[in-house]
Amino acid sequence: MTDRDDLDMLAAEFVLGTLEARERAAVAVRRQSEPDLDEMITAWEQRLSALADEVTPVTPDPELYQRIAQHIDALETRQASVGTDSHDQSNVVSLHKRLRRWQWSTALTSAAAMVLVAVLIFQPAPEQGPQSFVAVFQQNDQQPAFMLSVDLNNRQMQIRPVTAEPMQGKSYQMWIKADSLGPNPRSLGVLNDNFELERAALRDYDPELLKEATFGISVEPEGGSPTGQPTGPAIHGYLYPVADGASEPSH
Template sequence: MSEAPDLSEAEALAAEHALGVLNARERAAAETRMATDPAFAADVEAWRNRLAPMLDSVASAPPSPELWRRIERLLPANDNGALMNRLKFWRNSAMGGFALAAASLAAVVVQVNQPPVTIEKQVPVSPQGQLLSASVVSQDSRVQPLFVAAYDPDRKSLIVTSLLPEGSERDKVHELWLIAGQDKPKSLGLVESGKAKVIALPTELLAKMADGAALAVSLEPPGGSKSPDGPSGPVIGVGKLSKL
C-alpha cells in the first residue's frame, strides 16, 4: 500500500476548521490563530468558499423527539439552596475580584503603551478549478452514506469525512481507493471512523480525479491492503465523483 502525502499542519487545520469537524478546544485555538495569522485566516476562508457548495447537497436531519428530553435531564434543577451557595461564593470573592481588576487595569495600561502591531489582511484567491464531490454509500440494500469527500483541484487535495461512529472498525481499518477507467484501484490511504482527513494527492493521480471517477472504501487488516492489485478485503462503499 502506498499512502498519499498529507498536507502541512496549517493547511490541514484550515481545511478541518472550514469543514467544521474540530472539537471545541481545537476550534477555539483555530479562531485565535486566525486573529493573529492572516495567512492562516486566508486559508480558512478559501476552504470555506470551496466547500460551501457541499452544503446544498447535504440533506437536513430533524432531531429525534427524545433529544429535548435528554437536554432537559441534563439541565440543573431549580434549587434555591444551590443558588444561595453560589451567591455566598461570589460575595466572598468580591474583594479578591477588586484586586484582580486593579491588576488587569495595570496590564491594560502597559499594553496601551506598546507600539501597535499592523496585521495585513490577505484576500483569499478565487477558485479556478472545478470542485468535485462524492458520497460513498454502502453496497447493501440500506444504501447508507458512509463517507463524504470533496476534491479541490486548486490545492490538489482531497478532504474526506467519515460518517461512521468513531472506533467502529475495531480490529479492522478503512482504506480509501481511487477507481478511474480501466486502471487498477489506487490507494489514497487510510481513513478513520468518525474523523476527517485532508489528503494531498500525488502528481500522477491528479489527472485521474475527474467527473465520473469513483472513490471506494474497503475493510482491511491493520496497515491496509498488501495486494498490489487493490483491496484485499471487502469493499463496503462506493461513490462517483461529480461536479458541484
C-alpha cells in the first residue's frame, strides 16, 4: 500500500469510528493542518452519511474483541517480564496490525452490507403494463349510451358518448357505488357540454375497489343533482378488462 492508501484508510477508520480515543484525537488535530487528510475524511463522511438514515444502530458483541485484546496484553506483559527480543516484538506489532485490520474490515463489511440492504429495499419495483378497463352504459337491449375507459395504473378515466345526446336544461352525472363506500352512491362529477368528465375523477379510489364497483350515469337538473344523490333515471355499467379473451366482467 502507498502512503496515500494508508492515509485514506486512516481517514476511513476515523469516520467509521474504529480508532482508539487517543488515535482519534490525534487524527482530529492532524486534519487541521493536513488538507489531504481532511479532504479524505470529508469524502468518507459523504460516502457513508446516507447509511445512517437507513439502519438502526446496533451495539456489537464485545466478547471477541476483548479476547483478542486480552491475548495481546498477555503477550506484552510476558515480554515486559522476560525481556523482549526482536522476534517477539515483531509478533506483537503484527498482532496489533492484524487487530487494526480486523476492526477496519469488520466496519467496512458492515457498511457494504448496509449499502446492499438499502439497494435491495429501495430499488424501484418493476413497472407493470397498462391495466385498461372499459364499461358500457346501456339499458336493456338498447344501443349503448356511453362508454367509459379506465387506466387503473394512473386511475384516469375517459368517457365517450355513443347514442347519448344533449338534453335542454338537463345534465348527465356519473356515480360510483361499492360496499366499502357505504350504502349510497358517490358522485364522480357532472359531464360538461362535450360529455367530458375530469380525467382524474378516480384518483382517490383504490384500483381494486374500482374493479368491483358499479358505475352509474343519471339524468339530473342542469348543473347536477341538488341532493347529492341521483334524482333521475340512471343506467349502470361495470368495468371489463381489455385483454385477449376477456369476456367476463371483473367481478
